Amino acid sequence: xxxxxxxxxxKSRYFPQEIESKWQExxxxxxxxxxxxxxxxxxxxxxxxxxxxxxxxIGHWFSFVPPDVHARYKRMAGFDVFFPNGFDAFxxxxxxxxxxxxxxxxxxxxxxxxxxxxxxxxxxxMIDWDYTAITCLPEYYKWNQWIFLKMFERGxxxxxxxxxxxxxxxxxxxxxxHIEAGKxxxxxxxxxxxxxxxxxxxxxxxxxxxxxxxxxxxxGQPHADRDARSSFPQNQSQTSSLSxxxxxxxxxxxxxxxxxxxxxADGLSSGKDHQPARNASASVAGGSSIINHKSFxxxxxxxxxxxxxxxxxxxxxxIQFPISNSQFSIxxxxxxxxTADGATFLVVAPEHEFVSxxxxxxxxxxxGKLKEIQEYVEQAKKKTEMERKEDRTKSGIFTxxxxxxxxxGKDIPVWISDYVLAGYGTGAIMAVPSADQRDREFATKFQxxxxxxxxxxxxxxxxxxxxxHLRDWSISRQRYWGTPIPVIHCRECWEVKSQKSPARNASASVAGGxxxxxxxxxxxxxxxxxxAMIPVPLEDLPIELPYNVDYTPKGKPPLxxxxxxxxxxxxxxxxxxxxxxxxxDTFFDSAWYFYRYVSPNYDKAPFxxxxxxxxxxxxxxxxxxxxxxxxxxxxxFFTKVFKDMGLIDFDEFAxxxxxxxxVLGPDGNRxxxxxxxxxxxxxxxxxxxxxxxxxxxxxxxxxEATAPWSxxxxxxxxxxLKRVWELQDKIKNQKSKIKDELSRxxxxxxxxxxKKVGDDLNNFQFNTAVAALMTWLNFLSAKxxxxxxxxxTFLKLLAPFAPHLTEExxxxxxxxxxSIHLENWPVYQANHLVEENTQIVVAVNxxxxxxxxxxxxxxxxxxxxxxxxxxxxxxxxxINNMQVKKVVYVKARIINFVVG
RNA sequence: GGCGCGGUGGUGGAACGGUAGACACGCAAGUCUCAAAAACUUGUGAGUGUAAAAGCUCAUGAGAGUUCGAAUCUCUCCCGCGCCACCA
Numbered sequence: 001x002x003x004x005x006x007x008x009x010x011k012s013r014y015f016p017q018e019i020e021s022k023w024q025e026x027x028x029x030x031x032x033x034x035x036x037x038x039x040x041x042x043x044x045x046x047x048x049x050x051x052x053x054x055x056x057x058i059g060h061w062f063s064f065v066p067p068d069v070h071a072r073y074k075r076m077a078g079f080d081v082f083f084p085n086g087f088d089a090f091x092x093x094x095x096x097x098x099x100x101x102x103x104x105x106x107x108x109x110x111x112x113x114x115x116x117x118x119x120x121x122x123x124x125x126m127i128d129w130d131y132t133a134i135t136c137l138p139e140y141y142k143w144n145q146w147i148f149l150k151m152f153e154r155g156x157x158x159x160x161x162x163x164x165x166x167x168x169x170x171x172x173x174x175x176x177x178h179i180e181a182g183k184x185x186x187x188x189x190x191x192x193x194x195x196x197x198x199x200x201x202x203x204x205x206x207x208x209x210x211x212x213x214x215x216x217x218x219x220g221q222p223h224a225d226r227d228a229r230s231s232f233p234q235n236q237s238q239t240s241s242l243s244x245x246x247x248x249x250x251x252x253x254x255x256x257x258x259x260x261x262x263x264x265a266d267g268l269s270s271g272k273d274h275q276p277a278r279n280a281s282a283s284v285a286g287g288s289s290i291i292n293h294k295s296f297x298x299x300x301x302x303x304x305x306x307x308x309x310x311x312x313x314x315x316x317x318x319i320q321f322p323i324s325n326s327q328f329s330i331x332x333x334x335x336x337x338x339t340a341d342g343a344t345f346l347v348v349a350p351e352h353e354f355v356s357x358x359x360x361x362x363x364x365x366x367x368g369k370l371k372e373i374q375e376y377v378e379q380a381k382k383k384t385e386m387e388r389k390e391d392r393t394k395s396g397i398f399t400x401x402x403x404x405x406x407x408x409g410k411d412i413p414v415w416i417s418d419y420v421l422a423g424y425g426t427g428a429i430m431a432v433p434s435a436d437q438r439d440r441e442f443a444t445k446f447q448x449x450x451x452x453x454x455x456x457x458x459x460x461x462x463x464x465x466x467x468x469h470l471r472d473w474s475i476s477r478q479r480y481w482g483t484p485i486p487v488i489h490c491r492e493c494w495e496v497k498s499q500k501s502p503a504r505n506a507s508a509s510v511a512g513g514x515x516x517x518x519x520x521x522x523x524x525x526x527x528x529x530x531x532a533m534i535p536v537p538l539e540d541l542p543i544e545l546p547y548n549v550d551y552t553p554k555g556k557p558p559l560x561x562x563x564x565x566x567x568x569x570x571x572x573x574x575x576x577x578x579x580x581x582x583x584x585d586t587f588f589d590s591a592w593y594f595y596r597y598v599s600p601n602y603d604k605a606p607f608x609x610x611x612x613x614x615x616x617x618x619x620x621x622x623x624x625x626x627x628x629x630x631x632x633x634x635x636x637f638f639t640k641v642f643k644d645m646g647l648i649d650f651d652e653f654a655x656x657x658x659x660x661x662x663v664l665g666p667d668g669n670r671x672x673x674x675x676x677x678x679x680x681x682x683x684x685x686x687x688x689x690x691x692x693x694x695x696x697x698x699x700x701x702x703x704e705a706t707a708p709w710s711x712x713x714x715x716x717x718x719x720x721l722k723r724v725w726e727l728q729d730k731i732k733n734q735k736s737k738i739k740d741e742l743s744r745x746x747x748x749x750x751x752x753x754x755k756k757v758g759d760d761l762n763n764f765q766f767n768t769a770v771a772a773l774m775t776w777l778n779f780l781s782a783k784x785x786x787x788x789x790x791x792x793t794f795l796k797l798l799a800p801f802a803p804h805l806t807e808e809x810x811x812x813x814x815x816x817x818x819s820i821h822l823e824n825w826p827v828y829q830a831n832h833l834v835e836e837n838t839q840i841v842v843a844v845n846x847x848x849x850x851x852x853x854x855x856x857x858x859x860x861x862x863x864x865x866x867x868x869x870x871x872x873x874x875x876x877x878x879i880n881n882m883q884v885k886k887v888v889y890v891k892a893r894i895i896n897f898v899v900g
Numbered sequence: 901g902g903c904g905c906g907g908u909g910g911u912g913g914a915a916c917g918g919u920a921g922a923c924a925c926g927c928a929a930g931u932c933u934c935a936a937a938a939a940c941u942u943g944u945g946a947g948u949g950u951a952a953a954a955g956c957u958c959a960u961g962a963g964a965g966u967u968c969g970a971a972u973c974u975c976u977c978c979c980g981c982g983c984c985a986c987c988a
Contacts, residue, residue: 302904306983309903314987334988347988392986417986424987431988437901438986469987628983699924700912704905706981707912712925719939720924768914771923778923841919846969848919874955888968894918898968 014725016689020804024121032819033126035082037614043079044615045071046594046654048623048631049086049133052112053093056119058671058679058709062663065694066703066766067622068125072800073761075126076825082615084131084597085120087113090141091586095481099552105481106547109136119682124690124803126821133596135589136481140596142542143606144588145486147638149535150645152487156202159521159533162474163351163422166194173198173478193381197525199476199485199582203637207311207468209651210636212304299657306628312469317462321346321403321430324411330354330403333425336435337462340407342453343430344443346414347396350380351422354414358399369400373416380418394419394442405430407457417442425467473634475585480551480558482583484543486536489524490570490577493532497523526578534572543579557581591634594618594653595642605647612648621654625661632657658764661706663697668708679709691802692718698766698801720774721805723781724798728809731791742787747832749779750793754828757797773798788813793826842869843896844878862889869895 027033047067050060068083075081094105101108113134120127133140151157164173167189173196183190203210316335323329330346348354357363359374376397396417405412419438420429433443433450443450476485524531536543546565551558559565560581570577592606598615599608623632639653664670665677672678684693696714701707742750753776760769776794780786791813799806799820810820837853850872858864866887869875875897882899889895 300904302983305904309984312984312987316988332988336988394986419986421987429988436988438988441986467987469984625982702913705913710912710925713912714925716924722939767912768923771914774923839919843918843969846918846967851919886968888918890918890969894969896918896968 014722014805016691016721016804017686019808020122020124020690023804023807024124027819027821028121030819032821033083033128035080035128035131037080039078039080041079042615042619043071043074043081044594044618044620045074045081045083046597046618046621047085048621048627049088049135049590049593050116051091051093052087052089052109052116054112054115056116056123056681058663058681060116061123061681061693062660062697063622063624064120064123064125064127065697066660066764067620067658068123068127069694069698069766069800070620070761070764072126072803072821073758073825076796076800076821076823077758078824081126082131082598083125083127085127085129086133086593086597087116087135088586088590088593089113089134089136090482090583090589092479092481095479095551098481104547105551106136109481122682122685122690124694126803130600131597132600133593135586135593138542138544139601139603140593141483141545141589143596144483144584145536145541145543146538146606147592148483148584148588149486149538149541151201151641152535154641154645156205156641157475158200158202159197159524160200160472161195161197161521162200162472163193164196164198164474165191166196167191190382193383197521198474200472201475201588201637203473203634204468204470206637206640207313207470209640210470210633211308211311211313212299214304214308297652297655299654300659302625302659303628303632303657307633310470310629310633312467314467314469316425316465316467317459318426318465319406319430319459319462321406321412323414324402324404330414330428331426332428332430333465333467334430336432337458338455339432339435339453339457340405340430340459341457342432342434342451343405343407343412344433344449344451345412345431346403346428347417347420347431347439347442348399348414348428349420349422350377350416350418352416352420352427354428355399355416358401363401365400373397373399376416383418394438394445396442396446398446406459406461413448415442415446415448423471424469473585473587473637475588476582477585478557478581479583480545480549482545482586483589484545484559485580485582485584486541486543487580488534488536488568488570488577489526489531489580490534490573490575491529491531492573492575492577493534493570494523494530496573497532498530531578532572534570534577537571540571545583557583559583587630587634590631591638592642594621594635607647609647616648617650617652618654620656620658622658622660625659628659658703660703661701663700664706664708666709666711684714688714688718689721689804691805692721694803695721695770695801699770700767702767703764720777721802723777724794724802725805725809727780727786727791728813730786731788731813741785742789744836746783746787746790748835749776750790751828751830751832752776753797754793754826755833758825758828761800770801773801795820796823796826799823838892840865840869840892841894842872842875843894844875845898846896849878850874856892859892862887862895865889865895869897 045067047064050063064085071081071083089109094109097103098105098108117129135141135144148157166173314335316333317337319332319334319337319340320329321332330348332346334340355373355377358365359370359377361370376395380395394417396415396419399414399416401414402411403414404410415431419442420427429439431439431442431448432453433440433448434452435455440450442448522533524533546559546562549558549562549565554561558581559579566579566581568577568579569575595607595612595616598611602608602611621632635653639648640651642648643651662670663679665672665675665679667675667677669675669677681693692714696717699717700710700713753772756772757769760766760772773794780790780794792810795806795810799810803821807820811817834856836856838856838859839851840854840859841848842850842852850869852865852868852872854865854868866889870879879897879899884897885900886898887895888898
């Protein structure tokens with residue numbers, strides 16, 4: 001007897017390890033998650049594509065699971081959810097790993113892609129892998145090259161110079177992370193700042209269009225191009241507004257699949273750190289008006305403000321300061337021209353052209369002075385950007401020249417200092433020590449005069465000027481593992497051209513990344529020789545990255561040493577020419593991958609415009625906050641370029657952005673191998689199952705928060721799932737079918753849960769959605785009998801979180817059932833949300849003194865509620881002998897007696 | 901220095917301006933057990949009070965304000981975290 005019982009128990013125990021892989025296989029075989037557009041309501045659910053680093057870690061789970069839960073909910077709610085994924089497969093880590101271990105970057109990368117794809121399967125997501133992109137494959141980067149060429153054609157990709165970290169020994173540009181204490185990490189040589197030729201994208205041209213409009217309280221982020229947007233099929237984007245009738249009676253909502261439309265509007269306006277949704281409140285008031293939720297975009301304030309700051313538009317003026325005893329002048333940018341009367345000296349950056357002209361001997365000057373200046377400038381140039389940032393003490397040198405202050409008419413001295421940046425404004429400032437902290441420090445240190453400003457001075461010769469903090473995007477990397485730049489450098493073509501127009505200036509200067517010439521350079525310089533830049537014809541794409549290349553560091557781009565690959569016939573003149581040996585920044589790859597996803601095999605263009613029309617813009621873009629300034633800005637930039645190229649007709653690629661936090665190690669620190677606090681998802685899955693991990697990641701904290709992993713808490717989640725599992729027995733052992741025996745309380749609990757879970761999932765509030773499920777489970781567990789309707793509804797609500805467990809139970813209790821993931825999301829009925837009696841708080845002078853139960857059909861009548869409240873024992877003693885001055889009644893919530 | 905986000909029990913966190921601490925974790929006691937684990941039940945902000953209850957007081961970083969009523973709105977300050985940073 002005992003043994004038999006034991007057997008039964010074991011049989012009915014929850015073993016996630018057994019059921020999870022089984023269902024993953026079945027879903028895969030039956031194509032359950034293949035995308036189809038049968039409902040005509042698309043929903044593009046996008047997560048930032050991962051880098052194939054080797055193994056899936058908890059961070060990947062955290063990035064993908066809540067979005068998957070959201071996607072599954074949307075799917076059950078009747079949307080055609082498009083949820084693809086790919087790999088951001090080019091980049092430095094592969095090259096470094098390869099150098100370290102002697103494996104080829106491609107082999108290393110593709111092996112990781114394979115491993116991680118397998119690991120993704122254990123997560124149980126509904127990702128449709130038919131739609132993917134692996135950026136290191138020619139069929140993807142071919143289109144990188146295509147886009148690059150189109151940009152080149154439009155003058156958006158250009159060759160220019162920028163100050164960079166430069167190692168004189170290795171003759172190469174170094175990234176900041178490759179400088180150790182001012183020295184080259186490879187050879188130990190001093191690193192200097194040098195103007196180096198490289199490829200740029202002219203993102204500054206789009207600065208104004210990339211600025212998010214700042215909306216007042218009532219606004220949202222308006223879509224810059226509403227008309228274009230409304231030319232899209234609108235069936236997916238028009239939602240009825242929130243109205244009482246829809247909330248109170250689901251039969252008025254025959255579309256039925258999306259019971260939370262009301263809360264959709266709510267959700268878009270509720271996020272504390274999000275811009276409020278335009279029109280939401282107005283349409284509630286208006287009743288019948290329509291919300292087109294695509295007429296605005298909803299991005300976190302953090303991103304909007306961050307990007308706007310980064311772009312850094314500032315309006316000011318240019319003022320000429322005439323150089324004494326000459327016909328030349330120095331131009332200055334300032335946002336405070338009204339302080340010009342307090343300008344007691346002028347400072348130019350060491351890279352300023354006036355300094356060069358001094359050093360070139362264009363100005364009469366004492367010999368010793370010239371040498372001093374030369375020394376100062378050289379020293380300043382030696383400083384790396386890092387050092388400039390760290391060392392804030394002012395240094396500088398007097399030029400011995402003066403300029404005339406156009407307001408006061410006084411001669412003021414010109415100084416050189418590296419606290420003035422060559423890359424911003426004109427590289428020269430008027431120093432107003434009485435108004436500016438930095439100028440004051442400088443003046444104090446070098447004993448320069450400090451004069452008060454009236455703040456009323458306005459130089460007559462000031463010209464309005466807008467400056468941006470944003471700089472053009474440097475996209476060339478002297479690396480192997482990236483997209484080859486599809487440009488051919490031809491000496492012969494250059495010679496022909498230069499003979500035609502012999503008067504050539506030096507190539508455009510981009511001091512500090514700031515473009516000075518609009519055009520950029522129309523020729524390149526390689527090893528000191530000029531070449532014409534000939535774009536590779538589109539039909540010759542892709543320029544494949546050769547496999548057998550010595551990619552170990554040698555001081556020049558690895559591709560530059562592959563003579564065979566490098567030498568090529570010039571497509572223009574047919575002569576001997578060279579390929580470009582540099583590769584594209586990987587941020588180029590990731591700036592448009594979500595367009596490629598929709599038609600990954602399309603071979604006529606980067607993407608199929610028809611498909612993009614169907615599926616974009618992205619409805620929600622999940623990712624980390626580290627991409628606030630880089631990736632998401634670049635992706636917006638590409639989108640605007642695509643629009644200008646006529647490839648698309650919208651302005652923003654994603655309607656909504658959701659940024660998640662970080663899962664820390666159990667010790668509260670960021671997970672890292674060296675700290676030994678890494679939680680391996682594989683291990684946890686082995687112990688608790690994927691469903692438990694999924695649920696825990698949703699439950700542990702708000703999605704945007706950062707908190708440590710808790711071993712205890714996941715155990716609690718496991719317990720919860722076990723209890724769900726064991727309810728099966730309760731259902732089975734019930735003799736009578738109690739379908740019609742649900743009480744008002746039962747219904748109320750059920751429909752509250754339906755509403756809460758749906759609303760929360762719409763609003764990305766995963767943690768409280770799980771809590772609502774727990775609350776309802778606690779209620780169900782305490783009951784003697786459970787109706788099948790209740791259990792099935794519960795499973796449906798749980799299905800997005802725990803797809804395996806719910807599928808297993810679903811198909812066990814319904815022998816002929818299809819997948820639970822094909823079920824419709826339950827629809828809550830407002831009349832069931834209401835209980836027989838409503839609890840109302842009774843307060844006296846704002847302090848809670850009692851709670852009373854009022855029959856729900858009486859809560860409209862204040863006099864009734866008041867009477868009941870006054871009858872209450874514990875209220876009586878506070879009101880007795882007092883004069884009731886005022887009674888505040890908030891329907892169904894609180895009644896407050898103000899006594900005195 | 902600028903911008904952004906936060907500060908609620910022992911912990912993670914809930915709270916349309918309306919019962920602060922939902923839901924969990926942890927902890928304590930109990931049931932079961934030879935025992936432990938697991939599971940289940942109960943309790944759990946702090947103080948005060950009581951045989952036990954009822955009850956009362958204080959509590960959302962500090963202080964003020966608005967309000968019948970404030971974790972929530974306003975102002976001042978303090979402290980954390982993130983990003984940017986000599987940007988004129």
